[in-house]
Amino acid sequence: MHSPTTLTREFGFRIAVPRPQKNAAVHSGVSWRRRYLLMLRLTDGLLIAATMVASTIWLDAASQEPTTRTLLGHPAAAVFVAVVWFGMTSLMRTRDPRLIGFGAGEYKRVVDASAVTFGLVAVCYVFLDSPGPRGFFFLTWPAGLILLLAGRWAWRNWLNYQSRFGHYLSKVIVMGNRQDVRYVVAQIARKSGAAYDVVGVALEGKVKFPALQVGKNAVPVVGNLDSIQDAVAASGADAVIVAGQLHRGNGYIQRLSWELEKTSTELVVASALTNVAGPRIRVRPVEGLPLMHVELPSFTGGRHVIKRCLDVLGSLSALIILAPVIAILVVAVKLDSRGPGFFVQDRVGKGGQTFRMYKLRSMVDSAEDELAQLQHLNEGNSVLFKLRDDPRVTRVGRWIRKYSLDELPQLYNVLRGDMSLVGPRPPLHDEVSKYETHTHRRLFIKPGCTGLWQINGRSDLDWEESVRLDLYYVENWSVLGDLIIMWRTVKVMLNPVGAY
Structure with a gap:
């Protein structure tokens, strides 16, 4: 397992490679993710509600004309906007488990969901021919957005703190040839933050040693490609990461994904393209054939x-x-x-x-x-x-x-x-x-x-x-x-x- 070496993520906060704890199994895996997502939903809902209540009170106090209450000055309309806002945070997948805990994607989706919400509100003003209070746009939207981002930031800090003790991490097994596995494990340790805990590696060919040295850490070798299902069952892993190309080809990966479905274990493929073009990669199926498109970078515009x-x-x-x-x-x-x-x-x-x-x-x-x-x-x-x-x-x-x-x-x-x-x-x-x-x-x-x-x-x-x-x-x-x-x-x- 990991030694307590302090590392740094690419987008986030300073973390420590988790030290295994006796009760780590209770606070890791799929169950913790459900609890964490529930807390995010409750926090988002409370912050949006608090923003709308404060805005309604402020608009009522500042309003001198009854017409300003025709849309968002009215409590019922404020509730409607709050429901739409919260719904957008779900519809635009701001709480996607693949984003929470690291990277800028989570924050970006919160900003996008808030922008779409207030775009819809603006359309309602025009459609209903209501003058509406300008203060709603200049106060409510930025205030609510700041609160939502602050809430996500606070939860992310808490999540990073818990990761120091091996809690709230997804257990993963990395499989592939020795060189690719070593690279992927090293990158996960440096960059994943409050996301993954590598509990073992599975190497191609015969297992000749009990551990794989990655930097200062010795990661247990839990088997080879033939015994990966047993290793997943024994370790309680939530995901298997395929590092690079396997000699057995894509057919083996497809069969492995079918086997892992039975245990609700995710299969993640680490492509060499992600080192440079990760955010520009899009998978587009064409008649059942998944094509990986690498979009052209933009240097102007x-x-x-x-x-x-x-x-x-x-x-x-x-x-x-x-x-x-x-x-x-x-x-x-x-x-x-x-x-x-x-x-x-x-x-x-x-x-x-x-x-x-x-x-x-x-x-x-x-x-x-x-x-x-x-x-x-x-x-x-x-x-x-x-x-x-x-x-x-x-x-x-x-x-x-x-x-x-x-x-x-x-x-x-x-x-x-x-x-x-x-x-x-x-x-x-x-x-x-x-x-x-x-x-x-x-x-x-x-x-x-x-x-x-x-x-x-x-x-x-x-x-x-x-x-x-x-x-x-x-x-x-x-x-x-x-x-x-x-x-x-x-x-x-x-x-x-x-x-x-």
């Missing part, structure tokens, strides 16, 4: 216009608010060591275009000249130079690096349009010259002040993981995802990980 608007508003607001802080830090840098307060360096941006990136100087002024003398101490790889105790870093520089304050001037690059608030890490020309063919896809969009690389360990990441995260972001980014990354960046700045 309306979403990018919205992203640019957020960049301008966000960077301008941040620069105005943080100008005194930046000024104080510049003075501290100059007093600590000789040289300018700012460090300017050429970086590669969207489409391979060069731009000048601004940072607070965190190293001695001769840092770039001294780099060649330190190459033999490189703790990174052939592409990136990393040195945990770099002698070129100044006293003030070490502190501002720890809390990522040296990157605040990049807000100016965002305002100019060289960078975005969220995006891939801005590379040096030397790094780009060593890119493999597919790695150049990082340059399809603007680099960012923060991104998945920063909230998942920064310098602690190896090169392959850094590239994987950047490519995933480039092809699958969303406005909601950007907001979540920015929120998590604030948390990482307060509790730095991998910053040196």
Whole structure:
């Protein structure tokens, strides 16, 4: 089973790999999911009801004309809207068990359900030719949405806390060849959060050892492909994850799914495509033939216009608010060591275009000249130079690096349009010259002040993981995802990980 090693999810909160408990079976599996979904329904219903009651009282108090009570100022109409709102949260599957506990999908569906509800309300205003109170749209909708999102956030925090003790997790067995199984188990440990507890693995061929070493954890080998049903029954697993392609082909997977149906055990297939194109994968049956479509990524269009608007508003607001802080830090840098307060360096941006990136100087002024003398101490790889105790870093520089304050001037690059608030890490020309063919896809969009690389360990990441995260972001980014990354960046700045 797992050792209590602290890990980080891709979209969510810090978690710990669960330690098995004596009563873990009571709080894991399908039964806990039913209880948890029931609590989500009750919470959503209570928050929506509270919002509508408060809005009705406020509208009654603020209304001076009887006509404003013809639709939503009336308690009966408020009840109707509350029922529709709650119904939309169910109809749009905001409590889908595959989404709860991790990722941005749960929050996005709550936002979509709320938007559809109030779109329908607006149509009712027009259809009934009712003037209606504007306050209902400008107060009730945002207030209710914030409450719903806060409720989901609170339950997710509770769920992550429970996962530390091995509670409220779906038990899974991962099956396949050794290499694919090791990769999938490692990714589940790092990214799944309050979702899966790998209770064992089943490997192709003969079982020659009792456990599979995955990082620092030894995961029990519970059998092979011939004994998977017995392993599921013995472990009480809720799902079986097929890691990669099996030598036995699709016929074996189909027969396995029929066998697992008898025990209500889910079958999950981990496709290699999900590393890059997960959100763009759609399965469309054609005459009984399930075809997996990978939709084309979009690098232009309306979403990018919205992203640019957020960049301008966000960077301008941040620069105005943080100008005194930046000024104080510049003075501290100059007093600590000789040289300018700012460090300017050429970086590669969207489409391979060069731009000048601004940072607070965190190293001695001769840092770039001294780099060649330190190459033999490189703790990174052939592409990136990393040195945990770099002698070129100044006293003030070490502190501002720890809390990522040296990157605040990049807000100016965002305002100019060289960078975005969220995006891939801005590379040096030397790094780009060593890119493999597919790695150049990082340059399809603007680099960012923060991104998945920063909230998942920064310098602690190896090169392959850094590239994987950047490519995933480039092809699958969303406005909601950007907001979540920015929120998590604030948390990482307060509790730095991998910053040196």
